[in-house]
Amino acid sequence: MLRASAEGDAAAGSLLFPLIYDDLRKMAYASMQGERSDHTLQPTALVNEAYLRLIEVNRIEWRDRTHFFAVAAVQMRRVLVDYARSRSSKKRGGSRQALTLDEEIAAPGERIVDFLMLEEALRDLESRSPRQGRVVELRLFGGFKVAEISRYLGVSERTVKQDWRVARAWLKSRLAG
Numbered sequence: 694m695l696r697a698s699a700e701g702d703a704a705a706g707s708l709l710f711p712l713i714y715d716d717l718r719k720m721a722y723a724s725m726q727g728e729r730s731d732h733t734l735q736p737t738a739l740v741n742e743a744y745l746r747l748i749e750v751n752r753i754e755w756r757d758r759t760h761f762f763a764v765a766a767v768q769m770r771r772v773l774v775d776y777a778r779s780r781s782s783k784k785r786g787g788s789r790q791a792l793t794l795d796e797e798i799a800a801p802g803e804r805i806v807d808f809l810m811l812e813e814a815l816r817d818l819e820s821r822s823p824r825q826g827r828v829v830e831l832r833l834f835g836g837f838k839v840a841e842i843s844r845y846l847g848v849s850e851r852t853v854k855q856d857w858r859v860a861r862a863w864l865k866s867r868l869a870g
Contacts, residue, residue, distance in 0.1 A: 695755040698748070706748060717744065717765060723836030724769055734776050743768040759845045766835030770812075773834075777808040814867045818860060825860040828853055 694712070697705035721736035721743070746768045747761075755761050819826030824846065831837040831845065839857070843850045 695758075695761055699753050699755060710744065713761075714740065716762065720762065720765060720834070720836050721769060724766075724773065724834045734773070739769055739772055742772045746771065759841060762835060763831060763837075763845050766831055766837070770830060770834040773808065774812045777812070810868060811864075814864055817867070818863060822856070822860070824848070825856045825863075828856040829860045829864065832857060 694705045694709045698709050717740045718736055721739040725734070725736055725739065743765055747765060753764070815826060815829060818829065827846065828842055831842050837845070839850050839853050842853045846853065
């Protein structure tokens, strides 16, 4: 169905969404877990916006289900970044949106991190080590487990764990200032 939908089969696309919706919602919930209480973007809206972006991707060659969900994680990240930028530009003085991160990345005793700062740090990490950046993206925005990332990237679980450990330390340092 993924391939048929990507080739423009509207019927396949409309059948596909209900089948993947619960998984996308779990991903959205995972990427937004611990958000500020006044955050106005809800997981359902994140899923819908990411899905709209996914179906706009023309003629992508889906390798498998994992590939689809990895691309979905990228789209969710982009939606969250666009949302943070939009909220920042609407507020006088350019106030930025805070994101509560997994305690493994946030500095000790501090869980709220500016989302745009995280995006900047992630881009810098990706330029230094694309694979480590991808591991972080899949863990934070896709909720992928080590084994899933390993299969998707075609590397060992040990490599994924090492990339996660190094990237996490680098991000902690970078975000702590």
